[in-house]
Amino acid sequence: MRIVIIDDSGLRASVLEEGLHEAGYDDIHIVPPRGGFVARLERMAPDVVLMDLGSPSRDTLEEMLTVSRALARPIAMFVDQSDEAMIGAAIDAGVSAYVVDGLRKERVKPVLELAVRRFNAFAKIQSELEEARSALSDRKIIDRAKSILMNQRSLSEQDAYALLRTAAMNQGKKIVEVAQALITASDLLGGGL
Amino acid sequence: MTTGLRIAFLPLTDAAVLVAARERGFAEEEGIALDLVRTTSWATLRDRLVFGQVQAAHMLAPLAVAVTLGLSQQPAALAAPYKLNVNGNMLVMACDFAKALEPVIASRLADPLGTAHDFAAAIGLWRRKPVIGVVHRFSSHAIMLRYWLASAGVDPDRDVVLRVLPPSLTVEAMHAGEIDGFIAGEPWGSAAVEADLAETVAIGERIWRRGVEKVLAFRESWLEENPQTVDRLLRALVRAAAWCDDPAHRDDLTHLLARPDYVDQPAYLIDRALSGTLVARAGEPSIVSPDFMLFGREATPFPWRSQALWIYSQLVRWGMVDHDPDMAARAGAVFRPDIFRRALADSNVPMPGASMKLEGAVAAPLAVGSRRGELTLGPDSFFDKRVFDPERIDEFLSGFAPLR
Structure with missing residues (x-):
C-alpha cells in the first residue's frame, strides 16, 4: 500500500x-x-x-x-x-x-x-514546546523587572521577587503580568535598564 | 437561556456579518453564544459542516448547491436560508498581461464586454496559456469568470488554465509566478494590487450587478430540527447586516475584521471593499464602486430560489452536472426563503412577496411588491444584458453559442 x-x-x-x-x-x-x-x-x-x-x-x-x-x-x-x-x-x-x-x-x-x-x-x-517557550520568556520578563526594582529601590534579588509576588497576589494577577506592567511603566518614565 | 452555536468561516471580508453578530452583541441579544471557527480551505469548511463540528458555515453559494447534488466529496443535503452578501469579487491579472488591455482602468472596468474581447486577444500574446487562480470549482468566482470569458468566445476549459487555490495563497502564488492572475473575494485582490503584482481587470459587481456570493449553510436535517435557534440566529444576522451597511460603523468593522483571529490583513486593504473605493493599479487614485459588496440593504439576505437555479444553470452549462428536472428541483430547494420568512415574520424587514424572480431584469432601482415596508431592488443586470427566467432554463441555456 x-x-x-x-x-x-x-x-x-x-x-x-x-x-x-x-x-x-x-x-x-x-x-x-x-x-x-x-x-x-x-x-x-x-x-x-x-x-x-x-x-x-x-x-x-x-x-x-x-x-x-x-x-x-x-x-x-x-x-x-x-x-x-x-x-x-x-x-x-x-x-x-x-x-x-x-x-x-x-x-x-x-x-x-x-x-x-x-x-x-x-x-x-x-x-x-509552546508552554516551555512562554515559560522561558516569562522568566526573562521577571528577571528584568527584578533588576529594575533592585536598582531603583536598592533591594536584594530575593526582596525584589517577594515584592513582585505580593503585588501580584494583591491584584489577583500573574507575576509576569505585574512584571510586564512595571517594565512598561519604567520604560515610559525613562528609567528603564 | 443561551444556546451555543459554532459557525465556520474563511478569512474574507464578506464574513463581516458573522463577525459583527458576534462582536457587537447581535447574537447575544438573541441568546446565542456564537463561536466562529476560522478555517483555511473550503474542503475543511465543508467537512466541519457535514460532519457536525459546526452547525453552520460561511459558504460559497455554488458549493452549497454542489454538495447537495453530490458533485463534491462528502455529499449531504444542505440548506441556505440566508445570504451573507452579494458581490465582492475582483479579477486581477499580472501587470504585464494587463498591458494588452485598455490602459485607462476606469474605462476598462466600466466595459466588461469590451475587456473580455481584449482579454481574448491578450491570451495569444502571453507567453503561455494564462493560468488563472480560482478559489474553488464550485465558487461564484469561477462561475462568473467562466461566464465572462465565454462572452468573448474564450473556452475556459481549453483556452486558459483554471487553477484551484485558496484565497490566502493567491498572492504568494502570484509572487512565485505559478499563476498569471486570479479571481477571489476581498481583500486578496487588493493585496495583490498593493504588492504591485497585479492590476484589476474586472470586478464582480460590473459582471452581474447583484451577484449571489456567500450563503449561511446548514445541514438540512439540523435546520429542520432546530427551528427556534435558526430563527434567532437569522434575526441577529439581519440586524448585524444593517449595522455592517451603515457607513458610521465602517471604521469599527474594518478594524474588527483586520484582527488576527478574523481576516488578519491590514485594515486599509479591508476598507477598500467595504467602502467601495478600489485601488485598481498600485499608486493610482481609487475608483468608486458603491455597490462593491452589499450585506443588508435591498433585502440582500433573502435567498431567492431563482438564484440557486441560476447557479444550477451554470453548472449544467459547463458539464458539471447532468440536466434533469429532479436535479434542478433539488438545486432550487437549497435556498430556503420559507425559513427566512418564518424567522423574520415579526420583524420590520421588508419581505419580498415572491420566492423567485427574473434574474438580470432590473436595470434601475425598482420598488417591488413587499409584504411589509418599502422594498426597492437594486439593478441586477448582467453585463451581457441577458435575463435568466428560472422557469425556462433550457431556453436560457440554448441561447449561448457553443464554444467548440
Whole structure:
C-alpha cells in the first residue's frame, strides 16, 4: 500500500512516517504542498493520501482528484460514513485522508487510526514546546523587572521577587503580568535598564 | 437561556456579518453564544459542516448547491436560508498581461464586454496559456469568470488554465509566478494590487450587478430540527447586516475584521471593499464602486430560489452536472426563503412577496411588491444584458453559442 503524506510541517510528517514504518508500512512518501505538488502526487499513484485538515491546499488536492485521469479515482477519507466515532476522532485530530476506490475498509482503518494517534501526539508535543517557550520568556520578563526594582529601590534579588509576588497576589494577577506592567511603566518614565 | 452555536468561516471580508453578530452583541441579544471557527480551505469548511463540528458555515453559494447534488466529496443535503452578501469579487491579472488591455482602468472596468474581447486577444500574446487562480470549482468566482470569458468566445476549459487555490495563497502564488492572475473575494485582490503584482481587470459587481456570493449553510436535517435557534440566529444576522451597511460603523468593522483571529490583513486593504473605493493599479487614485459588496440593504439576505437555479444553470452549462428536472428541483430547494420568512415574520424587514424572480431584469432601482415596508431592488443586470427566467432554463441555456 503506497501512502503519501502531504504536510507543511516536516516534523509532523516525520512523526507520522515513523509510526507507519513501525507498523510495517514501507512505501511512504512525504510531499510538501507547494508549487506543482499535485503533478508529483499524480505520478506517484498513491493508494492513500494523508493530509493535515488545516492545510489551505486541500482544495487544490480535491480539484486534482476531480479532474485527474491519471489516477484511479480516489474517494474521500471517510471510507465508511457510518463510522462516526472514527470520523469525529479524525476531524478533531486534524487529519484528512483520501483513499483509492476499492481499497478494503479493514486495510485502511489501521492507517487512519495510526494517523489520528500520531497527529494527536504531535499536537501535544507542540503545545508543550509552546508552554516551555512562554515559560522561558516569562522568566526573562521577571528577571528584568527584578533588576529594575533592585536598582531603583536598592533591594536584594530575593526582596525584589517577594515584592513582585505580593503585588501580584494583591491584584489577583500573574507575576509576569505585574512584571510586564512595571517594565512598561519604567520604560515610559525613562528609567528603564 | 443561551444556546451555543459554532459557525465556520474563511478569512474574507464578506464574513463581516458573522463577525459583527458576534462582536457587537447581535447574537447575544438573541441568546446565542456564537463561536466562529476560522478555517483555511473550503474542503475543511465543508467537512466541519457535514460532519457536525459546526452547525453552520460561511459558504460559497455554488458549493452549497454542489454538495447537495453530490458533485463534491462528502455529499449531504444542505440548506441556505440566508445570504451573507452579494458581490465582492475582483479579477486581477499580472501587470504585464494587463498591458494588452485598455490602459485607462476606469474605462476598462466600466466595459466588461469590451475587456473580455481584449482579454481574448491578450491570451495569444502571453507567453503561455494564462493560468488563472480560482478559489474553488464550485465558487461564484469561477462561475462568473467562466461566464465572462465565454462572452468573448474564450473556452475556459481549453483556452486558459483554471487553477484551484485558496484565497490566502493567491498572492504568494502570484509572487512565485505559478499563476498569471486570479479571481477571489476581498481583500486578496487588493493585496495583490498593493504588492504591485497585479492590476484589476474586472470586478464582480460590473459582471452581474447583484451577484449571489456567500450563503449561511446548514445541514438540512439540523435546520429542520432546530427551528427556534435558526430563527434567532437569522434575526441577529439581519440586524448585524444593517449595522455592517451603515457607513458610521465602517471604521469599527474594518478594524474588527483586520484582527488576527478574523481576516488578519491590514485594515486599509479591508476598507477598500467595504467602502467601495478600489485601488485598481498600485499608486493610482481609487475608483468608486458603491455597490462593491452589499450585506443588508435591498433585502440582500433573502435567498431567492431563482438564484440557486441560476447557479444550477451554470453548472449544467459547463458539464458539471447532468440536466434533469429532479436535479434542478433539488438545486432550487437549497435556498430556503420559507425559513427566512418564518424567522423574520415579526420583524420590520421588508419581505419580498415572491420566492423567485427574473434574474438580470432590473436595470434601475425598482420598488417591488413587499409584504411589509418599502422594498426597492437594486439593478441586477448582467453585463451581457441577458435575463435568466428560472422557469425556462433550457431556453436560457440554448441561447449561448457553443464554444467548440
